[in-house]
Amino acid sequence: AQRVTQPEKLLSVFKGAPVELKCNYSYSGSPELFWYVQYSRQRLQLLLRHISRESIKGFTADLNKGETSFHLKKPFAQEEDSAMYYCALGGAGNNRKLIWGLGTSLAVNP
Amino acid sequence: EAGVTQSPTHLIKTRGQQATLRCSPISGHTSVYWYQQALGLGLQFLLWYDEGEERNRGNFPPRFSGRQFPNYSSELNVNALELEDSALYLCASSLVGMGETQYFGPGTRLLVL
Secondary structure (H helix, E strand, O other): OOEEEOOOOEEEEEOOOOEEEOOEEEOOOOOEEEEEEEOOOOOOEEEEEOOOOOOEOOEEEOOEOOOOEOOEEEOOOOHHHOEEEEEEEEOOHHHOOEEEOOOEEEEEEO | OOOOEEEOOEEEEOOOOOEEEEEEOOOOOOEEEEEEEEOOOEEEEEEEEEOOEEEEEOOOOOOEEEEEOOOOOEEEEEOOOOHHHOEEEEEEEEOOOEOEOOEEOOOEEEEEO
């Protein structure tokens, strides 16, 4: 079964500290993985996709097929990073939909 | 470029009534997705429409239905409302061929009393 697990509901760090938001997935094919972010009073928006291998706002995420993980990392957290982060798994063909983790609320303290 | 829009922003209904939620995708996007975000349950996939056809649906009863119009806007209908249908309903659009980058609307918050 397709599944996304984000083990931490809440993650609290201090400004300047490294941050890692964990995401594990279960999928039988070649996964498409995403991180979406929702800042306070804003809509869900794409942060990054594994297929792009890019860094957005200092965040990176590497797909590890052996560990079935797609953890989101940032070396130095900023207060404006405080938000809800969702990991999502995309299907292909007629299974084109997103399966979501429950999200991790990141709080970056001054 | 205008983003995905949804209406209404809030909707209050009573049990047994019907609710209709609307979504306008980003111009040029042909796919529309509906998700339910109920408290404590996270985002659950409801329906996917592309080019006017229903392409996939999630594990929801048939009283959740919808359609996509020729201009690619979409409507989600929920019949015989139950208390547990109270949730935030999100619409997303994408352009098939760009992978699954879905762009989300602000949502409609449905409250069933």
